[in-house]
Amino acid sequence: MASILNNIASLKATRNLALSETGLNRTIERLSTGRRINQAFDDAAGLQIANNLRADIRILGQARRNANDANGRIATAEGVHEEAINLLTRAAEISEQAASGTTTSAGRAALNAEWLEIVEAMNALDSDTRFDGASVFGTSYSVRVGEQATEVISISTVAIDAASLGLTANLLTSGGASTVLGQVTTAIEVVSANTGQLGAKMQRLNTLINSIGISIENIQAAESQIRDADVAAEVVNLTKFQVLNQTGVSALAQANQSTQSVLSLLQ
Incomplete structure (x- = not known):
């Protein structure tokens, strides 16, 4: 039935046109942002999951940066350990020479002067070696490598100054030289053992860094599946809504024309 009071066809066409325009606008937004979820109402549950991911x-x-920082600190310690071992090895050599009965007092005095320089060099290595402003030696710290409080790696370094390593004797006498040799031998063992411990920690950190990298890749893929737009599907939607929008405009015009046709009957 034709009516001039209520144009039902026009109302339906207007409603459908509004729906197609909304769909077109949302599709354009998804294509322009690259995201399937741009507001919470797009997918509230998906948005929460994506944000958590x-x-x-x-x-x-x-956590990966923490592990890399720890690796850098360990590498610094290992490099200085190598220099310390070189100094201690030289100290063992001159101690053996000073302990010999064939070495004169003057010779021992000269060797002792070199020994004192080695002691000072060890002290300087201990006090001057820092990483990001913090002392490297004689410290213990924990590296957080995950979300849980239990996901930590504890790292310790021995102090390498002369006093901490027990390097207290001198080379001025044969007996003193023998004492120094024993102290130096023990110091080499202590530093070498700590180097081995640090190497094991570095290996563990490297394994964790690789593992964390894989986890990040997998989680990023999962987040992308939820948050990102399917470009191919959205291009299809764009074409669909463009067609619907055009046909909706035509349908609305046709519906409005029907009212004009009713009025023409009165002429």
């Missing part, structure tokens, strides 16, 4: 990625990223 993003937080996990940030946490793991920081």
Whole structure:
């Protein structure tokens, strides 16, 4: 029935046109942002999951940086350990020479002067070696490498100054030289043992860094599946809504024309 009071066809066409325009606008937004979820109403549950995954990625990223920082600190210690071992090896050599009965007092005095220089060099290595402003030797610290409080790696370094290593004797006498040789031998064992411990920690950290990297990749993929737009599907939607929008405009025009046709009957 034709009516001039209520144009039902026009109302339906207007409603459908509004729906197609909304769909077109949302499709354009998804294509322009690259995201399937741009507001909470797009997918409230998906947005919550995606945000949680993003937080996990940030946490793991920081854990990886923590592990890399620890590796840098360990590498610094290992490099200085090598120099310390070289100094201690030289100290053992001159101690053996000073302990010999064939070495004169003057010779021992000269060797002792070199020994004192080695002691000072060891002290300087201990006090001057720093990483990011913090002392490297004689410290213990924990490296956080995950989300849980239990996911930590504890690292310790021995102090390498003369007093801490027990290097207290001198080479001025044969007996003193023998004492120094024993002290130096023990110091070499202590430093070498700590180097081995640090090497094991570095190996563990490297394994964790690789593992964290894989976890980040997997979580990023999961977040992308939830948050990112399917470009191919959205291009299809774009074409669909463009066609619907055009046909909707035509349908609305046709519906409005029907009212004009009714009025023409009165002429």
